[in-house]
Amino acid sequence: MNEREVYACKKYIRKHRAAMKEVGRVLLDLPALLTLFHLDCENCRLVHRETCCEGGQPYAVENRQADLLERESGAIARQLWSERDQRGWAAEGIWDKHYGLGTIRMDHGNCLFYKEIDGRHGCSIHAYAERSGADVVALKPFSCQLYPLEVIDMGEAILLTALTEETAPFSRWGTDYLEHFYCASIQRRMAAAHLDEHFFALTGYKPAYQWNIPLLHALLGSDAGLALDFLGKRSRRETVVT
Numbered sequence: 001m002n003e004r005e006v007y008a009c010k011k012y013i014r015k016h017r018a019a020m021k022e023v024g025r026v027l028l029d030l031p032a033l034l035t036l037f038h039l040d041c042e043n044c045r046l047v048h049r050e051t052c053c054e055g056g057q058p059y060a061v062e063n064r065q066a067d068l069l070e071r072e073s074g075a076i077a078r079q080l081w082s083e084r085d086q087r088g089w090a091a092e093g094i095w096d097k098h099y100g101l102g103t104i105r106m107d108h109g110n111c112l113f114y115k116e117i118d119g120r121h122g123c124s125i126h127a128y129a130e131r132s133g134a135d136v137v138a139l140k141p142f143s144c145q146l147y148p149l150e151v152i153d154m155g156e157a158i159l160l161t162a163l164t165e166e167t168a169p170f171s172r173w174g175t176d177y178l179e180h181f182y183c184a185s186i187q188r189r190m191a192a193a194h195l196d197e198h199f200f201a202l203t204g205y206k207p208a209y210q211w212n213i214p215l216l217h218a219l220l221g222s223d224a225g226l227a228l229d230f231l232g233k234r235s236r237r238e239t240v241v242t
């Protein structure tokens with residue numbers, strides 16, 4: 001985060017501190033974590049002009065994960081890529097020539113791993129993990145798995161939040177998703193009467209934290225059960241109240 005984002009984040013925490021729950025070192029931003037999302041990624045390209053994997057992978061891959069991804073990349077390419085793409089992999093590997101290890105190179109303006117698989121476009125790392133039984137959490141770039149959540153180490157505490165209009169000024173996700181994607185805005189989806197009801201179905205929206213339970217376990221360790229219990233109760237209470 002740059003200085004401005006750090007300032008915005010601190011200001012946000014001060015403003016919403018009373019609505020946050022402290023679990024160990026982690027500050028659970030309850031209102032944000034209960035915001036509704038529908039990550040209907042399979043249908044994303046059918047209803048949006050561009051998906052979040054187009055235009056490049058959002059954040060560089062950390063070194064440990066980069067080594068694993070490099071080791072598995074040949075198997076991913078052999079299993080799911082066209083012959084042309086496999087030749088590209090053999091000749092150029094997976095990293096950007098300029099930035100090197102950790103920055104996935106682009107192919108035709110998109111993340112190299114974004115491929116057409118069985119007639120749909122999606123992440124070939126994810127598809128490979130599902131088909132081969134590999135651990136998707138270990139293999140898929142962390143930032144790609146994180147959305148719609150956000151984890152910010154503030155030194156004395158770790159803020160666990162999600163993308164909302166108020167967190168967008170300091171969140172890595174910015175305002176794009178709120179403005180252009182149905183996954184992040186049930187209001188936009190409700191207004192989109194022209195869409196097939198099965199795409200980003202209103203019944204599929206659920207609280208942000210529920211889209212990434214493994215992350216909560218990884219972040220909170222033995223406190224995860226407590227946090228999930230609390231979030232679950234709050235979520236049910238707010239559903240009853242609204």
Ligand code: SF4
Pocket residue numbers: 052053056057058111112113114115122123124125126141144
């Ligand atoms: S690694 Fe996968 S999820 Fe991440 S940008 Fe590339 S295709 Fe998309």
